[in-house]
Amino acid sequence: MDVLTHGLLGAAVAQATASRDDVRLAALVGLGAGMLPDADALLGSSADPLRVIELHRHFTHALLFVPIGALLATLLLRIVAPVRRRLSFARTYRFALLGYLPAGFLDACTSYGTHLWWPFSEARVAWSVIAIVGPLFSLTLAAALLAGVLRSRATPARLGLALAALSLVAGTVQHARADALARELAASRGHVPEQLAVKPTIGNLVLWRATYAVDGVAYADGIRPGLLGEARLYPGESSPLLDAERDVAAPPGTRARRDLARFSALSDGMVARAPPRSPSRRRRAAARAPTTGAPPGTAARRGARARRPASGAPAARRCGGSARSRSPAHSRDRAPRLQPSQRARCRYAAARDEVASRTGSDARPRSTSDRFHGPAVPVAAISG
Numbered sequence: 001m002d003v004l005t006h007g008l009l010g011a012a013v014a015q016a017t018a019s020r021d022d023v024r025l026a027a028l029v030g031l032g033a034g035m036l037p038d039a040d041a042l043l044g045s046s047a048d049p050l051r052v053i054e055l056h057r058h059f060t061h062a063l064l065f066v067p068i069g070a071l072l073a074t075l076l077l078r079i080v081a082p083v084r085r086r087l088s089f090a091r092t093y094r095f096a097l098l099g100y101l102p103a104g105f106l107d108a109c110t111s112y113g114t115h116l117w118w119p120f121s122e123a124r125v126a127w128s129v130i131a132i133v134g135p136l137f138s139l140t141l142a143a144a145l146l147a148g149v150l151r152s153r154a155t156p157a158r159l160g161l162a163l164a165a166l167s168l169v170a171g172t173v174q175h176a177r178a179d180a181l182a183r184e185l186a187a188s189r190g191h192v193p194e195q196l197a198v199k200p201t202i203g204n205l206v207l208w209r210a211t212y213a214v215d216g217v218a219y220a221d222g223i224r225p226g227l228l229g230e231a232r233l234y235p236g237e238s239s240p241l242l243d244a245e246r247d248v249a250a251p252p253g254t255r256a257r258r259d260l261a262r263f264s265a266l267s268d269g270m271v272a273r274a275p276p277r278s279p280s281r282r283r284r285a286a287a288r289a290p291t292t293g294a295p296p297g298t299a300a301r302r303g304a305r306a307r308r309p310a311s312g313a314p315a316a317r318r319c320g321g322s323a324r325s326r327s328p329a330h331s332r333d334r335a336p337r338l339q340p341s342q343r344a345r346c347r348y349a350a351a352r353d354e355v356a357s358r359t360g361s362d363a364r365p366r367s368t369s370d371r372f373h374g375p376a377v378p379v380a381a382i383s384g
Helices: 003-016 020-043 049-053 063-077 081-086 089-100 102-108 135-151 153-187 255-266 279-292 340-359 378-382
Strands: 196-199 208-214 217-224 232-234 238-240 272-273 364-366
Touching: 003 020, 003 089, 003 102, 003 135, 003 153, 020 049, 020 081, 020 208, 049 196, 049 255, 049 279, 063 089, 089 102, 135 153, 153 196, 153 208, 232 238, 238 255, 238 272
Parallel strands: none
Antiparallel strands: 196 208, 208 217, 217 232, 217 238, 272 364
């Protein structure tokens, strides 16, 4: 999940185990330790956009790394004067360990997954029972943590953790129901899925996305298992999966083919050609091209003005970076500043565009282009 939720969960776990005198400092130590695993996002390389995606949620989230990560967090947090004066090294390490530990498990509950068993296994563990961004989950932890800090008690944190655990249980039940409905829908089409993934959509456990592959074709549908009402299905689109031998011009063994293999592994093999752009979209893209200093796949913040670079001026070197022109006349020109979520999408788009430029194909994970255009269909309509 997002780094803030990691910090809130780490703070709540540390606070829930602290004595009344240590409640506030335990929350502070747990907050810092809980956010530290996501520092792996700094290991990316501008020369290889896929690297940051591969290394995110890697060894820093593994269970074997937890004691080491907690030690690093302890050393960093001992710089804070109140922590150094009022907590011993052993107590600081205990709170840091409790704050660092939940990070890997929380990310394993999402659809992105994490290398929980590294170095014994490189497989990503993804239980897909909660969205990568869950406002209700985060707000529950934040409210409990704030109440504990204000009252100097651990009881609110324990209550918040119980409610958070209950939401994960609800997500597990919803995932099982959505998975059963997805298989039922596939069977109604005469399909036996070779690969099937069911994931919650952003911010809720009500609408789920089902993607499965049969005979080289990917199918995407929306599923609403229903909490109290009737379950609904939203038939979506289908698209042929990308075949490197058929669709890629680059010969085997080249860097382009290796990058495509890496990209496909990150997408669990569910990679399809992007639908062709409409003429109006191509015209808009062509109109923006001369005035943007950003590389392919980047997008400026809405409402920001992009300056036209001088002739021969270098383009922006990274997504959302403050790329400066080497020309003295344009030394103050900066690329538009992007929000964190926009930078993440920017890095992902840059990785996709790099693969496309090297392979001669517009490839993307099937899940990023899912659209549920069909009307809602009651489950009884397909099961009957």
